[in-house]
Amino acid sequence: MTNERNQSFHFDTIALHEGQTVDPITRSRAVPIYQTTSYLFDSTEHAAELFKMNGEGYIYSRNANPTIDVFEKRLAGLEGGVGAFAVSSGQAAIALALLTIAKSGDEIVATNALYGGTFALFAKTFPRFGVNVRFVDGNDLSAVEAAINEKTKAVYTETIGNPSLQIADIEALSQIAHQHEVPLVIDNTFTTPYLIQPIAFGADIVIHSTTKFIGGHGTSIGGAIVDAGTFNWENGKFPEFTEVNPNLNHRSFVEVAQEKAFIAKVRFELGHDLGASLSPFNGWLFIQGLESLSFRVKQHVSNAQKVAEYLAHHEQVSWVNYPTLEGNPQNDIAKKYLPKGAGSIFSFGIKGGLEPAKRFINSVQLLSHVANIGDSKTLVIHPASTSHSRLSPEEQVRTGVTPELVRISVGLEDIDDIIVDIDQALKLASLTVQTVK
Structure with missing residues (x-):
């Protein structure tokens, strides 16, 4: 059952059915776990055609797997894309997507308000590949545009910056990127397609750490790249998409895959060569996560709003940064x-x-001190000493991290229990202040 049969399917129906064709032999209602490395070819001719990307089929689970295929189609359907590629982690998704677009000598423009691991990837690791990343204030659209030059191959941002909570003006960023004929790449991990579909506002490529809300239970590491299928790779800036490739029977990726040229290229080149594969079992767990995604996110949001409002009036809290708080x-x-x-x-x-x-973090009892977000359980962390500790003090400030900042990922526990634990931890933290005085 796929959305191609009925374009009127809504979010929850897509989350339950997209991409699955029921196995004609077993008639299994649930998606089976295809825990296999490789697949039989009908003949040498059949094998040769698959390796040339002629027709659909499976070769080796590093490239594609039937269980993961369902997950990819389902996520692409929820995001409004034409295709997706699931990989081993969110970091792998970012690296593979951008290095498919940019090569040595190229540049990327990225907003400052990024997850610490992403900032470090761009600032420290990408230069080793010869790719320079220019960081700009995402709220200063003139600075974004000024940073783009003839070497720029993409504009990158997060839907909501981690942990600064800076909301990207996706429409404005996409207009700037498209005026310069480069794609807008956006990490949608914080919000998921239930809260926003960046493609609807002009994004060309969407990234997910599926480890977070899509998995939803802190059990699996994974990532995904979703292709909107709308960017013009034939504009002259990306010859590697239009040049004849001997491995494709002397055709180009655009010729072979058309609107799916990007997702095909990332899958069959870097995805294949670097081998950042998602396991079939993790893919199956992410399918389970998608099936309950909207219901969980609704409760996450409800709980988060109540916790933010509570903290905004707490005497031990100096400020709260949550976009929907009054003021x-x-x-x-x-x-x-x-x-x-x-x-x-x-x-x-x-x-x-x-x-x-730090005393607050060490004093929570119900809440969990964990380097993760999007779990069903409420998680807290001190970014300056953990997720952003690899950054210099100046870089921390650029990403929105300060010494007193605590990040909280509000879970699905009873709201009263969450607040009681926060309150007792804040009272213990206040003792530290009194001691210092």
Whole structure:
């Protein structure tokens, strides 16, 4: 059952059915786990055709797998894309997507408000591949445009910056990128396609760390790349998409895959050569996650709003950064892009700075001190000493991280229990402030 049969399917129906054709032999209602490395060819001719990308079929699970294929089609359907490629982690998804677009000597323009691991990947690792990343303030659209030059191959941002909570003006960024004939690549991990579909606002490529909300239970590491299928790879800036390739029977990726040229290229070149494969079992778990995604995210958002409102009036808290709080400067842009809610992750500052923030983290009992987000359980962390610790103090400030900042990923526990635990931890943190005084 696929959405091609009925374009009127809604989100929850797509999440349950997209991409699956029921096995004609077993008639299994659930998607089977195809825990296999390789697949039989009908003949030497059949094998040769598959290796030339002529027709559909499976060769080796490093490239494609029937279980993961269902997950990819389902996620692409939810995001409004033409195809997806699931990989071993969110970091792998970012690296493979951008290195498919940019090669040595090329540049990428990225907004500052990024997850620490992504910032480090761009600032420290990409230059080793000869790819330079120019960081700019995502709120300063003139700075974004000024950073683009003849070497630029993509503009990159996060739907909501981690942990600064800066909401990307996707339409404006896509217009700037497209004026310069480069794609807009956006990480949609924080919000998932339930809260926003960046492709609807002009994004060309969407990235996910499926480890987070899509998995939803902290059990599996994975990532995914979704292709909108709308970018013009034949504009002259990306000859590797249009040049004849001997491995494709002397055709180009655009000629072979047409609107799916990007996702085909990332799968059969870097995906194949670097081998960042997603296991079939993890793919199966992510399918389970998609089936309940909207229901979980609704409750995540409801709980997060209540926790943010509680903290905004707490005497031990100096500030709360959650876009839908009354008076937050991002209220208007949140209403435009996130009418269903701004997700379950936000940050707040504890009075007294670093030591009280650390005391709070060490004092939680129900909440979990974990380097993750999007779990069904409520998670807290101190980014300055963990996820963003590889960055210099100046780089931390550029990404929105300060010593007193605590990031919280609000889970699905009873809201009263979450608040009681936060309150007792804040009271213990206040003792640190009193001791310092």
